[in-house]
Amino acid sequence: MLHYPYIPNSNEAVRKEMLDFIGAESVEEIYAFIPDEVRMKRPLDLPEPFTSEMDLKKHxxxxxxxxxxCDENISFLGAGCYNHYVPAVCDEINGRSEFLTAYSGDTYADHGKLQTFFExxxxxxxxxxxxxxxxxxxxxxxxASTAVMMSHRIxxxxxxxxxxxxxPNLLSQLECYCEGMDLIKVRPLENGQIDLEDLKGKLSDDVSCVFIQNPSFLGFFEEQCKEIGCLAHEAGAQYIVYADPASLGIISAPADYGADIACGDIQPLGIHMSYGGGLGGYLATRQEEQYVMNYPxxxxSIFKNSKGEFGYARALPERTSYxxxxxxxxxxxxxxxLWAVTAAVYLAVMGPEGMKEMGENILYKCNYAQKKLETVEGxxxxxxxxxxxxxxVINVDGTGKTVAEINKELLKYRIFGGYDLSRQMPSMGQSMLVCVTEKTDFSDIDTLAEALKKILSKEE
Incomplete structure (x- = not known):
């Protein structure tokens, strides 16, 4: 048996000492209760261990x-995780030990952290x-899944x-999480907006909620939000809006056009992109009992004691699994x-004017990019x-190339191309979802357009 220095208790002598203490002859005896048909019959294929920390680090x-x-490449990828600018203060604050090593509050009577969560x-x-x-x-x-289940409980x-x-990735989560719910799709018009006639035809007294994304997954604003909400409410359904917080500095909040429940991701609020982490969701409603008691x-909350001192605490904890x-x-x-702390720092630094400026910055660059790329033949x-x-969305059917082929060629120009929609939405043909954020320079967009012209002009 090899000794892996970074795997606890892998030393044979330590292993024997533990077995002797519990009165077992072997590790096999401990795992004997596991059914034979689900057990692996061979050792794990592990490489030779690194016995030196220096060698391990090099590896x-x-x-x-x-x-x-995205630091050494130009990125036009989005589709749910975005390359926004993260102010240095966000990393400085969330890296402090009092936040980083004790990410929850109340259990530790930590009023500083509780205040941060309240803020x-x-x-x-x-x-x-x-x-x-x-x-x-x-x-x-x-x-989003919790919002749907809240509507069902109401x-x-x-x-x-x-x-x-x-x-499609959000839909996959709904299908998994919202067991027993019947998810029904409403078709779009040619311009991508929701077809109100199709929505009317599918509304009935057994519809729990109408759920929309604004901006939509394909990037554009849903321009009939108020009408959709009215139709949902006429049928007695809840109206749920999944909104990108990065857009809320320049457009109306979901509540302003009738949303009962707002939800979305807080990754745009000072949180770096990462592989499988660094995400958090928000959930918001009016202060009504039917909603408040359905938050899991x-x-x-904030309160003032008899001495006039302010304090912070969890409210109505009896709802929760804790x-x-x-x-x-x-x-x-x-x-x-930790991401609540980070988003709080980001929102405090940006303020209303900062959120507005960021939204305008993104909007201008998005419009520029669309006009620029539309000039590329095909x-x-x-x-x-x-x-x-x-x-x-850009469609490249007219180029004779697939999105995958184009994106592979773009890598030679140190460009991450848009998200390939053809994999999950084949009905759209060879289409990609192009993303620009406040970090995208106008020159980056020009570079993409020129690279596409060169790629698409090559003879087969």
């Missing part, structure tokens, strides 16, 4: 060097024009109307407390009649 660094990031919910409430905002969920997908209905152009997550376990409305976790913008924000 890991050699693997990491194969990676290619996060307060600033999000201002941005969303909602009364109540919960502690973050694991990501936007869980926030009206006990099981049908959910969603846009046909919904983010922590709610933070207090009543399996009797709670849903499962609750605390792993995203490229078509199928939804140019709708107003794009940060992302937009």
């Amino acid at each position: 890991v660094d050699s693997i990491l060097m194969k990676d290619s990031t 996060f919910t307060s600033m999000m409430g201002e941005l969303l024009n909602m009364d109540v905002v919960s502690f973050p969920t694991y990501d936007g997908g869980q926030a 009206n006990h209905r099981k049908k959910v109307l969603i846009p046909e152009t919904m983010n 997550h922590h709610l933070y 207090y009543v376990r399996e009797k709670a409305v849903e499962y609750l976790g605390t792993c995203v407390g 490229i078509r913008l199928p939804y140019k009649e709708s107003r794009g924000f940060m992302e937009f």
